[in-house]
Amino acid sequence: MSQSTQNFSSQQPKGMKDLNDPRFARKDIFPDLHLLDGPLQQYRYKATFDWRQMRLITDPLPVWEVKYKVWDFMQKNPLFGRSHETLPLDEQRKIATKRAFSIFNEKIFSIEQYLETPELGQKFSTAITAFDPSISVKIGIGFGMFPNVIMSLGNERVQDLVMENQRMENIGCFALTEISHGSDSQRMKTTATYDPSTKSFVLNTPNFEAAKCWVGNLGKTATHAIVYAQLYTPDGKCHGLNAFVVPLRDKKTHMAFPGVTIGDLGEKISLNGVDNGFVLFSNYKIPKEYLLSKTGDVDDEGNFITQYKDPKKRMGLSFAALSGGRVGICELATTYGITAIIIAIRYSASRKQFGPDNSNIEYPVLEYQTQQYRLIPHLASIYAVRFFSNWIGREYGKMTLKGFTGEKVSVESGMEMHAISSAGKPVSGWIVRDCIQDCREACGGHGYLKCARLGDLRNDNDPNLTYEGENNVLIQQASNFLIAIRAKGWNSFENASPLGTVAFLKDGEAILRSKWNWSKIECVMKPENQLTIMNFIVAYLLEKTFNRTKSLQSQGQSSFDVRNNSQVFHANCLAIAYGHRQIYSTFLNEIQNLPNSSSEREILTKLLSMFGANLILTTYMNVLYEGSFITNVHANELLQTGILQLLPVIKDEAVALVDAIAPPDFIVNSPLGMSDGEVYKHLENFMYQTPDTFTRPSWWKDVVYKENYLPTSKL
């Protein structure tokens, strides 16, 4: 047990060389945390690196500036005042809508700027998410996804809708999923039949099972929707799912148009500011022009015209516009994970419990090995997803930009982005899910208070595992991608990887022959070696899955059955490992770009070692033994000892590490996680200022006069 917490007296924070470094002049972004009194100080003074420098590694200054512009606006705007208690559902919808409008209206950045620096779009939304994701989701769908889809799939006939949208004259939503069909979009039942006599499409919903549902913004606010429907031409032919812009509500009265039945999906586990809705159409006519016709059009007589013969390819293209959603979810998840780990680390550094027998000394719970192991591996993985989300956001941004400017995006990079976003979204969501849960538990009883926020974070992250592709279904896109390339031979990976997520597999055969040949802790904790291990894991699982599919084929199973019967212990693990490995290597690249001797690089390297060692130990030892990569029994011990040695080292840096990624207290908004670490003062403050904390309940007579219960109970 480290005694370090007992002798705290230092004049200057170890890691902060120059307190007045001009690069950190903006005190809102780089507050003087080291001047705050309180329980966190001993840790801040012990940290060996400059948290402000680290802040600029996790996001560049312009990004922090946009974030603080958003947070500053919120803090000054009465609309963003918080309530002490969960509001009624309708109230939550109302306030989220008003907040969404007011902040979007603020034009913190314009669509033009967005087209210039797509990164800002995501980070603007990140800043809002940190306050309340319902707002960013409503903006993202209503004023982001909606116009984007029109821009990428619609022809010039409908582009004016985009301008109106940016002037907030219409509010969009996106309707694909139906009550009885989600992942299996091919079988959706909503129809759009072309009527040459009126040059319009007639929309119909056969029954409730075919109602479009889970449509964010639809329940109470949207005026227009992108609707995917089976397109029928007068000759009775079905041309598969096509996207249409559909006016839903009268812009002046906000009443749904005749033929459009809009329902609210009701209360959800969380994200209740978002009014998810469902809609049924009954002979509802929309002008022909509202077909988003870039992938296929209908002439006045009703002939279907397209340059893409294969309907699957056509649908693939019309869905391509959506992969942005998966990329965005990596950032959503990262934002939740950051808030959770801030709260848990600061609380654990402030909360004292137990101490040496027969002494008055009490240790912060962060000093205990158990608590360190419960949190520090998550701190490492949150840094990992932070860098991964930045990377995939940048790469996707570049592509979108090319798309808008008409520049050609190579088929390979499109496919690789599809694959890595289909693995990265599930894996990031799961990493954050586990992080939030352990943070909740590590904060004990007080972590169960609503005001601690950990419950909301868990409930907000939960849909990340489902929407934009149910994780276990979506992730098959990644394994299919890897298996298809493998079928063409290992060397095919070289040209299949403009983004560099699978290039390493060109040496698959050599990788499969590699072995664990380390007997020193330093070696197994070395990132380069851990990457070697991750490479083997992906290659091995790919080969295992590839062989499984071959043997199932040789048994004469259909491709459908082969795919379904090669998931568990095979394709599913492969895709997850592919995601883990890319998150790991992105983190490593990030470090390799830092100045060699910098203390930030040093601590990040330790974090990466912790991330890798714990990931391998808790998830992949089976694979390494099964694949004969490990043949000696000491591998476990080396990793375990490496982790146990690193825990107390990172423990002293943990507070500064969360300071680096932390938004202001107004945004963290948890009595357990404030920057001064004064947990009990904030708890007392919160409880004493909650209405009716000390009052006798209005229904006190129901407590006192129990005779009233006899009647009801004697029915």
Added chain:
Amino acid sequence: MSQSTQNFSSQQPKGMKDLNDPRFARKDIFPDLHLLDGPLQQYRYKATFDWRQMRLITDPLPVWEVKYKVWDFMQKNPLFGRSHETLPLDEQRKIATKRAFSIFNEKIFSIEQYLETPELGQKFSTAITAFDPSISVKIGIGFGMFPNVIMSLGNERVQDLVMENQRMENIGCFALTEISHGSDSQRMKTTATYDPSTKSFVLNTPNFEAAKCWVGNLGKTATHAIVYAQLYTPDGKCHGLNAFVVPLRDKKTHMAFPGVTIGDLGEKISLNGVDNGFVLFSNYKIPKEYLLSKTGDVDDEGNFITQYKDPKKRMGLSFAALSGGRVGICELATTYGITAIIIAIRYSASRKQFGPDNSNIEYPVLEYQTQQYRLIPHLASIYAVRFFSNWIGREYGKMTLKGFTGEKVSVESGMEMHAISSAGKPVSGWIVRDCIQDCREACGGHGYLKCARLGDLRNDNDPNLTYEGENNVLIQQASNFLIAIRAKGWNSFENASPLGTVAFLKDGEAILRSKWNWSKIECVMKPENQLTIMNFIVAYLLEKTFNRTKSLQSQGQSSFDVRNNSQVFHANCLAIAYGHRQIYSTFLNEIQNLPNSSSEREILTKLLSMFGANLILTTYMNVLYEGSFITNVHANELLQTGILQLLPVIKDEAVALVDAIAPPDFIVNSPLGMSDGEVYKHLENFMYQTPDTFTRPSWWKDVVYKENYLPTSKL
């Protein structure tokens, strides 16, 4: 991919030999599920066992009768009508209080009956929990724990309070935890100083950090509390924590007494019907008689008298009355897990998605390997915790009964119960935590609806991981127990195990020499062999931990540091494995008591194999390789193949397996999990009947007139 779902036509359910078997005459408990039309029928007809017989294996008929008495009362009582939306906090408190009073008032069983058959007490509470745990928690604390503690720790002076309590003339609560001290109760700061002049104790709370908190029932309803305070005698000596009965509120006006400041802890992640509160005392006098004096008393002059010299031992005894809480939590968790798996299995058997290429056939998602692996291992572990909770409930019941009747409970069985409840509570809670989460994800988007209930189940189970001992701290009680016995030599386990949870360790040395010597799937899936593996795991982790503590001691670390530094990868894993192993062996015993050839025994054996194989594969392979129990690389493959072979077999039994443990639809109360499997009809019904589903929001003008946003956004 099994085609079985396509050719469904059978006249009599395979597993139900005699449809009119008189043992199943009560149609409320054994409804004719096989007569219900709908998507679940094909599975019900395929099941090879009689779900009604299985029902009686999971709980005896008298228990089901008590449960149905409770559920029937609720269904007939308007107080138990459900709302479509989360109620405001104060409303939730009010309704939970009224429901608690009315059902307790119903005297479904009396305290006398409880003393006769303690099991009924737990199962009565189980039935209420299945509807809403807030009610059972309020009753359990107010009318169960409160009188029990007085009976076991108080002398005759206070026994009248027990009778009043059972007449609902007082409502109890239990105040131990303080804001800044939970697990470390020794350092609590609330004081009770004896004043000889008035023959009373004066209670004081130095500051907010010392406020008693998390006290269920305290916030709004309790009239009395059990308060643990540091007892000071006039000579200024502190005699450690002692328990007192403390009147809190005037029974007629329900106002807190002068000197008592009661606050409400506010909104929590869930369980919001329970009014958790905090309390501060300021020179608050209570009569001397209110000291619960069985473990220590004060004479009129203020001399402390006790037969237990060691204060720690004294406190141990006064806490012994609390282990019932941990046993109760095993049952709470089991109840949540049962509801979750019912919902997920029924939904997966009803929900169809995808089918063979170029066909109109759609498969229930339960037909997919991935979905099977997501749910069936959890179905197995829920059966496992069901049997474990029954076992520990019975054993604890026997002890309590002895306690009340004054019969001697052996020190050994007391210690073993303390250990196994300290491991069983965390492990059961974690098993159910993971089950609920996977059920939530496996139900996709519709599983995220509030009405699906999976979110509430997760949030309700969450505190099980924290209260009655934070899991990671509490579980050390189990490892300490094992290490202490091991220190006396393996053979000491024989006499230390009246409950039989550690007796097997008397052969520790032989167990440590045992090896994996199976090369056939049947062998590794055989429960007896899996138990051999579990035995090795516990013995190995015990030896590993024991050696770790010895080496830390030899480095001169204090016992405090040794304990803290031998948790991660050691004592913590040991205690968890001990819990897993006991859950496993309880399940096995349960099976061994069934008639040899019965089809129920057959399917339960498969469930146990699934539970064991998956537990070993996902959690313990490291240990088996590290401990050289496994030396060949095919062990993984054998377990994986065994699981893959069993999944489609159990899949066909899954619906009947959840029917066997399912409460009536009124209690399951999820559109996804009703017994007829008509998911979409129930969803439509729920949404169409939710107020304001189709209406324009009252705040529609905030949507239409956006110019209103300019002012607020231009502050």
